[in-house]
Amino acid sequence: MRQQLPIPLFSTDQTLLSDALQWAHEGIKYAGSKQKLLAPIFEAVKDIPCDSVLDLFSGTTRVSRLFAGIGSSVASNDLAEWSECFATAYLLNDREASAYQPLIDHLNSLTPIDGWFTQNYGGIDYEGSAVQQNGKKALWQRHNTMKLDAVREEIDRLSLTPLERSIALTSLIYALDRVENTIGHYVSYLKRWSPRSYNQMTLQVPNLRISNRENFVFREDAETLLDHFRASGKHFDLAYLDPPYGSNNEKMPPSRVRYASYYHIWKTVILNDRPEIFGAAHRREDSRDKISASPFEEYRRDEEGSSLALKALHRVVKKTPAEHLLLSYSNGGRATYAELVDVLADSGELITAIQMNYKKNVMANMTWTNQWIPPEDIPNVEYLFLIRK
Structure with a gap:
């Protein structure tokens, strides 16, 4: 039975919670998305103070x-x-x-141009096949990459504040995500055009709200x-940790588990730096393993055989300056359930452990070789561990 804990410092009004869940819903398709786990995450911490929260690996920012x-x-915080x-x-x-809205309307009104993104990621419709002019599979249809080239150039040309720039780029990425030609990542592309790729890319104002608390972005x-x-004495009521998991399948190619590899294109859209690219998917050179x-995500072990x-993960849990820590992890990750419990027990008192059967992301059903097909009798399980440090 869960221990009785202090009354939380925020309201648990169901209308407020429902509204927060709806706000956190918007985002890109993402292999590590916690969209379906938001309610269980709240359930795990609803009885503890959460006036200040650290989201250390924020990804799509849904939990934030x-x-x-x-x-x-x-x-x-996130490195991406x-x-x-x-x-x-x-x-x-x-x-x-x-x-x-005027900024987004302006970006939507631009005349498409044939630029760097079109030359490297834009494809043509050849009897339904998605190919670039060089014969490689394409990420987007040319009418959308030409719009991307125009919009991305204009964002750099305009004198936008950092906030306006972030909103314009968020809108652009969401628009591109709605017309892409993948199964949810950018390591490889579909051979034939997805139905959504024929749609016209259109930017929309994200579901924004005025911040009523002081938030921080790192x-x-x-x-x-x-x-x-720790050096500055900063402390949080709760820290949420959702580190990249890697894969527990030793035969899996490293490039298949690097988030920098999965989502290389979004870094390029943000930076607009025309990087050196390689491979059939035209990945950024700096996304190599x-x-x-x-x-x-490290798959190796040290000389003593330790992962x-x-x-x-052990170091991060130890260092995190928070009263409570909530760790999210998958049974497909590098660490086992028993190892996770040991790591957490070394840093605090385990209050709650939740195990959830979680419908596999479509990527989990993919196979690149017949050597590492996941056994069908092992369910995809998500763990939530709450500790008091």
Whole structure:
């Protein structure tokens, strides 16, 4: 039975919660998305104070928005440029959403141009096949990449504030996500055009709200940021940790589990830096495995046989300056359930452990070789662990 804990510092009014869940729903297709786990996440922490919350690996920022929506002051962090962009747009906004409509209308009105994105990611319809002019599979149809080229150039040309820029880029990424030609990631593209790829890319103002609390947005290495917090005496009521999992399948190619690889295109849209690209998917050069590797996705072990990914998680849990810590993890990740319990027990008292059968993302059903097809009798399970540090 769950222990009786202090009354939370935010309201648990069901209308407020429902509204926060709806606000957190908007976002891109994402392999690590917590969209379907938002309610269980709230359920796990509803009895503890959450006035200040750290979302250390914020990704699409859905969990950051959930807590901001129920009244918490949120610090959102992620190494990805696109995550920082989303967090800035949602958590730091100071105007009504309608104030940005003229900017979005202007971007939608631009004349398409044939630019860098079209040359590298735009394809033609050849009897239903999705191909670029060089014969490789394409990410978007040319009419949408030409619009992308025009919009992305205009965003750089306009004198936008950092907030306006983030909102424009968030709108652009969402619009592109609605017309892409993939199964949800950007390591490979479909051979034939998806029905949505024929649609006209149209930007919309994101579902923005005026922030009524002071929120913070960071783009830092997790351990570096935690060291900074500890040195400055910063402390949180709750820290939510959803680190990249990697895969527990040793035969899985590393490039198939790197989030920097999965979503390389969004970094390019944010930076508009025309990077060196490689491979059939035209990935960024800096998304190669040896460059973009995360310690939490690490598949190797040290000389003593200990998992490097588990050791990285252990360090972060130890360093996190919070009264309570909620860890989200999957049974498909590097660490086992027993190992996770041991790591958490070393840093505090385990209050709640929730195990949920979770419908597999379509990516989990994919196979690149016949050597590592996941056994059908092992369900996809999501874990939530709550500890008092």
